[in-house]
Amino acid sequence: MADAALSSPANRAAPAKARVQNVQAPLWRNALFVLPFLVVFVALLVVPLVWGIWLSLHKADAFSSGRFVGFANYVRLYNDKIFWQAIGNTFYFVLLTVPALAVIGLMLALALNSRTRTAAVLRTVFFASSVLSVTIVTLIWRIVFVPGFGLLATVYGWFGAAPPAFLSDPDLVMIAIAIATIWWCIGLPMMLFLSALQQIPGDIYEAAALDNANRWRTFRYITLPSIKRTFVLVVVIQIVLQFQLFGQAKLMTNGGPNNVSKPMVLYIYEAAFTKWDLGLGAAASEVLFVLILIAAMVQFLVSRRKGESA
Amino acid sequence: MIHTLRTSFLAATAACALAGGLLASPAFAATELTFQRFFGACDADFGSNTDVSKAVGECGIITSMVNKFNADNPDIHVAVTTVEWPGYDQLTAQFAAGDPPDIVTIHHSALSDYQTKGLLLPLDDLLAANGIKPADFTDASRNGVTKDGKIYGLPIDNWTMLFHINMDLFKQAGLVDASGKPILPKSVDELLAQAKQFKEKTGKPYLIQNLANETALYTRNLYTYLFQQNSDFFADPTKVKINTPEAKKVVEMYKAIFDQGDTTKDLDYAASINAFLAGEGGVHLNGTWMIGDYNASAEKPGTALNKGGYAVYPYPQLFSGKHAQYADGHSLAVSQKDRSEEQTAAIGKFLKFMADHDFDWSRTGHLPAMKAVLDSAAFKALPHRDTVAPIAELGTSLPGAVQRQFAIQDIIGQEMSAAITGQKEVDASLADMESRINELLANL
Numbered sequence: 001m002a003d004a005a006l007s008s009p010a011n012r013a014a015p016a017k018a019r020v021q022n023v024q025a026p027l028w029r030n031a032l033f034v035l036p037f038l039v040v041f042v043a044l045l046v047v048p049l050v051w052g053i054w055l056s057l058h059k060a061d062a063f064s065s066g067r068f069v070g071f072a073n074y075v076r077l078y079n080d081k082i083f084w085q086a087i088g089n090t091f092y093f094v095l096l097t098v099p100a101l102a103v104i105g106l107m108l109a110l111a112l113n114s115r116t117r118t119a120a121v122l123r124t125v126f127f128a129s130s131v132l133s134v135t136i137v138t139l140i141w142r143i144v145f146v147p148g149f150g151l152l153a154t155v156y157g158w159f160g161a162a163p164p165a166f167l168s169d170p171d172l173v174m175i176a177i178a179i180a181t182i183w184w185c186i187g188l189p190m191m192l193f194l195s196a197l198q199q200i201p202g203d204i205y206e207a208a209a210l211d212n213a214n215r216w217r218t219f220r221y222i223t224l225p226s227i228k229r230t231f232v233l234v235v236v237i238q239i240v241l242q243f244q245l246f247g248q249a250k251l252m253t254n255g256g257p258n259n260v261s262k263p264m265v266l267y268i269y270e271a272a273f274t275k276w277d278l279g280l281g282a283a284a285s286e287v288l289f290v291l292i293l294i295a296a297m298v299q300f301l302v303s304r305r306k307g308e309s310a
Numbered sequence: 311m312i313h314t315l316r317t318s319f320l321a322a323t324a325a326c327a328l329a330g331g332l333l334a335s336p337a338f339a340a341t342e343l344t345f346q347r348f349f350g351a352c353d354a355d356f357g358s359n360t361d362v363s364k365a366v367g368e369c370g371i372i373t374s375m376v377n378k379f380n381a382d383n384p385d386i387h388v389a390v391t392t393v394e395w396p397g398y399d400q401l402t403a404q405f406a407a408g409d410p411p412d413i414v415t416i417h418h419s420a421l422s423d424y425q426t427k428g429l430l431l432p433l434d435d436l437l438a439a440n441g442i443k444p445a446d447f448t449d450a451s452r453n454g455v456t457k458d459g460k461i462y463g464l465p466i467d468n469w470t471m472l473f474h475i476n477m478d479l480f481k482q483a484g485l486v487d488a489s490g491k492p493i494l495p496k497s498v499d500e501l502l503a504q505a506k507q508f509k510e511k512t513g514k515p516y517l518i519q520n521l522a523n524e525t526a527l528y529t530r531n532l533y534t535y536l537f538q539q540n541s542d543f544f545a546d547p548t549k550v551k552i553n554t555p556e557a558k559k560v561v562e563m564y565k566a567i568f569d570q571g572d573t574t575k576d577l578d579y580a581a582s583i584n585a586f587l588a589g590e591g592g593v594h595l596n597g598t599w600m601i602g603d604y605n606a607s608a609e610k611p612g613t614a615l616n617k618g619g620y621a622v623y624p625y626p627q628l629f630s631g632k633h634a635q636y637a638d639g640h641s642l643a644v645s646q647k648d649r650s651e652e653q654t655a656a657i658g659k660f661l662k663f664m665a666d667h668d669f670d671w672s673r674t675g676h677l678p679a680m681k682a683v684l685d686s687a688a689f690k691a692l693p694h695r696d697t698v699a700p701i702a703e704l705g706t707s708l709p710g711a712v713q714r715q716f717a718i719q720d721i722i723g724q725e726m727s728a729a730i731t732g733q734k735e736v737d738a739s740l741a742d743m744e745s746r747i748n749e750l751l752a753n754l
Contacts, residue, residue, distance in 0.1 A: 167578070253523045
């Protein structure tokens with residue numbers, strides 16, 4: 001009773017207090033601000049994701065939703081050598097491209113991180129390839145690699161040699177696709193590294209110079225730690241991007257010879273559109289989704305733990 | 311002043327709107343048809359050409375034919391979309407999205423994929439209304455487009471693969487007989503011996519093949535030499551039996567050619583054509599559609615084919631079975647969708663035009679689909695038709711009920727390529743080929 005008497009003034013004051021707090025507190029109507037994004041996100045990402053999972057449990061083609069088959073499509077994937085090969089190819093491609101993109105991107109950024117006109121021009125040049133469509137990129141690299149008449153064949157021809165068969169040698173095709181991809185995608189990592197480099201305060205470098213630190217030590221102990229987060233960002237973005245390799249492989253080699261350059265997305269495309277086996281394609285897409293998710297999470301967690309222990 | 315300006319602006323706007331309205335009104339509008347085709351794009355050379363007789367090659371002739379149809383029929387406009395060969399992935403997606411083109415090029419071998427799903431319009435009535443009878447077609451063409459007793463495409467040709475021959479190099483190799491005809495092999499051993507002789511004498515490979523990430527050529531070669539051994543590998547259209555001694559013989563033959571260096575190895579399709587035009591090998595394995603282009607090149611002074619001449623023959627009979635080689639054909643199919651009477655009539659008119667111009671199309675090198683053209687003196691007088699005439703009898707297709715023939719072609723091509731280039735053992739390739747095709751067909 002006494003408690004009630006004591007608390008009553010507070011109770012009376014509560015409405016006024018609540019009104020003051022509400023200014024800061026979350027309001028449901030604020031959701032309206034994110035609604036436009038949420039609608040697009042749900043319609044274009046969440047719904048297709050759920051629909052894809054549903055499709056993957058059905059025997060479906062492009063013209064009918066088919067019948068429920070449970071996990072049969074996943075079992076078929078498990079037993080399909082070509083699917084396993086496509087997964088292997090995709091990982092191999094990520095391994096070929098992501099470290100190269102991160103390292104070359106960083107080196108370019110370091111080299112071009114100055115206020116000179118030459119650096120500005122070169123930055124534009126290196127970024128320029130990023131604006132091209134995949135069709136143009138593969139056309140350019142086909143002209144380089146095509147045997148007999150290509151740029152490479154011409155150059156080798158001067159020395160009376162035959163060029164390596166980049167578009168048909170099973171050992172070289174993935175490397176050819178990786179070269180074209182690195183050339184195409186190098187702009188974004190370079191720009192991200194440049195923006196990170198430009199945020200490192202200059203006085204740290206001055207202090208290092210006063211301490212007679214050489215360039216390697218400056219790079220190792222100042223630059224690298226300062227851009228660590230960007231490095232992780234670049235690697236994660238590129239892993240997610242390069243896992244989705246499709247256009248270059250489709251247009252340069254069509255997955256050949258004998259599937260050695262067939263990535264998962266091309267496998268999915270062929271299952272759904274060439275074989276009309278939409279359920280199988282959807283099941284393969286779900287596997288790809290999970291793989292990308294795991295790879296990005298592992299990368300993210302590993303680098304975060306490293307960051308904390310440092 | 312401002313008032314006057316505003317008035318005249320309004321008047322001008324009204325006039326524009328009125329003019330626009332008139333132009334858009336049905337009385338003035340041409341019936342729009344969409345026509346989706348492969349055969350490539352060549353607008354730079356033939357984009358405005360309406361004189362079909364001046365056009366050369368598949369792309370030139372079909373482009374000029376459509377131009378002529380549009381010029382002759384101001385009330386109809388056929389808008390062309392060109393797709394990368396064969397364009398079925400795109401077509402399937404268009405059908406799935408409910409937005410297919412009105413008229414589309416489809417191989418006879420791919421018709422059943424779409425016909426079994428009810429996506430194509432049976433054309434019997436429309437063709438009859440335009441005076442085209444099934445009896446007007448050659449047997450091969452009619453059989454190619456007839457499914458369940460109905461016609462699902464206007465056949466425009468039959469095609470097959472051929473030995474396109476550089477006679478200059480054949481002479482150098484001593485592979486020309488007294489009458490000036492090329493000497494072609496009659497058995498596998500003869501083929502390998504002649505290829506060896508060719509290379510020793512000319513220093514160049516006997517065969518020009520597009521083997522780089524190619525599937526169609528391998529598959530057509532395999533089918534041809536399986537037919538020649540009487541192998542009925544698709545006795546059951548839903549289950550293939552291709553892991554056989556017959557298939558092994560064919561694959562080992564091509565592997566021997568590859569291993570001996572008697573073929574080009576890393577060329578893609580376009581590069582293989584360039585290589586043949588540049589005289590870099592004796593025989594180009596390519597289709598009927600190249601006869602027109604190669605003949606044109608042979609008539610041009612200074613070219614490699616002009617030097618000693620160009621000849622073209624059916625694939626040689628290398629085995630003791632039936633005389634046969636793989637053949638297919640092109641057709642114009644019409645999608646099943648809601649249309650006005652004018653649109654349907656316009657489609658009929660277009661198909662009639664294409665059938666009437668089948669001779670022009672046969673100048674590409676294809677066998678005509680119309681019996682009257684095949685029997686005509688004009689067709690027989692076209693260059694090289696005397697040597698390739700037997701293909702009308704030799705041409706053999708897969709059973710029409712076999713579905714997903716293009717997906718099957720990919721599997722056969724991949725496995726054959728792996729076996730021939732040494733990526734895989736021949737037996738393992740054939741086993742995988744069979745199980746992959748049957749997995750595909752079991753999941754239609």
